[in-house]
Amino acid sequence: MTGFALLTDTQHATTSEPTTPPDLRERFYGLLPELLASDPRAVALLADIGAGYIEAPAAVADRVINLGIREQLLVSAAGGLALAGMRPVVHTFAPFLVERPYEQLKLDLGHQGVGAVLVSAGGSYDMAGAGETHFGPRDVPLLDTLEGWTVHVPGHADEAEAQLRAALPGDDRVYLRLSGASNARPYGTGPSMTVLRRGSRGTVVAVGPLADRTLAAVEGLDVTVLYAPTVRPFDTATVRATLSEPDVVLVEPYLAGTSVRPVAEALRDVRHRVLGLGVGAAELRRYGSPDDHDAAHGLDVAGIRRSVTRFLS
The missing domain is CATH 3.40.50.970 (Thiamin diphosphate (ThDP)-binding fold, Pyr/PP domains)
Incomplete structure (x- = not known):
C-alpha cells in the first residue's frame, strides 16, 4: 500500500525515548x-x-x-x-x-x-x-x-x-x-498519516500531541490507530486505505468535531459512523491546570478509552 507511512515494530524498538520530550x-x-x-x-x-x-x-x-x-x-x-x-x-x-x-x-x-x-x-x-x-x-x-x-x-x-x-x-x-504537550518521540511529519497500529474493529485518528495518550487509551482494543501531524489538507486517502469497520474516532487537541466533515466526505459512499473527541464548546470557569482541562474534556487516557469503548460497543 502507498500514500502513508507504517511505523513498524522495529522502529518502535530502535527509537530512543527521551525522559522529557523537547519543548x-x-x-x-x-x-x-x-x-x-x-x-x-x-x-x-x-x-x-x-x-x-x-x-x-x-x-x-x-x-x-x-x-x-x-x-x-x-x-x-x-x-x-x-x-x-x-x-x-x-x-x-x-x-x-x-x-x-x-x-x-x-x-x-x-x-x-x-x-x-x-x-x-x-x-x-x-x-x-x-x-x-x-x-x-x-x-x-x-x-x-x-x-x-x-x-x-x-x-x-x-x-x-x-x-x-x-x-x-x-x-x-x-x-x-505548537503546544506544551508532546509525544515521547516523533511519529512523522505528514502530509500523509502514519499507521501506528492495525486493528479490525474501527479506526482511531490521533492528532499531534495526543498520540501517546491515545495509544495508551486503546491498549488491548482491536482498532487501527493513525497519526496525523498535518490536518489540512486532511489525509482522506489513508483513512480509506486502512479502513476495516467504517467506525472512525477522531482525537483532536482543539474543538471537538473539527475534522468530522472531512472524514464524512472521505467516506461519503460508505455507511459509517464518526465520533469527534476534543475540547468541548462549553466554557470551563475554573482555571486549574492543563491536566485538569484534559480530564474535564475527556482528553486524558481514561476519558479517551471510555469514549472509544462506548462508541465501538
Missing part, C-alpha cells in the same frame, strides 16, 4: 535565527510574545520585528511584507493569532492572495492559569472557514522543526500549531 516552543525560538540567516526573504513578526526569548545575531536582528500587542497589525503587516516579496513568520498565542485578527487573515492574506507562516503557542489551554483570554481551541475550526490553509499540529519538536523548515521557502498560507 516545541523552545525549539522554535532557538531555530528562528538560523532560518532567518538561511533565507533573505524571511522576516519574523512578533506581538511581544517571544520577544525576550529570541536571540537574533546582528546580521538578522533587523528582520525580527516586535509590533507590540497589536495582533491585527501583526497580520496586516505580514500581508504587506508578503506583497513586497518577503516570507513572514508570524508568532503569538493561538487566540491572538487566529481569533482576534480573523478579519486580517481573511482579507490581508487570503483576499490579497499572499501567504505567511503562522506559528502559534499555547495550544488550547497550556496557560490554564490565564483563563479564557488565553485559550485557543477555536483556531483550527476558524481557519477551516478560509481557503488555502495548510495546518500542521506537530506532536514533537522534531516534527515541528521539519514542518517549519519545509514551509519557509514557499509562498502559501501555513499554520503551525
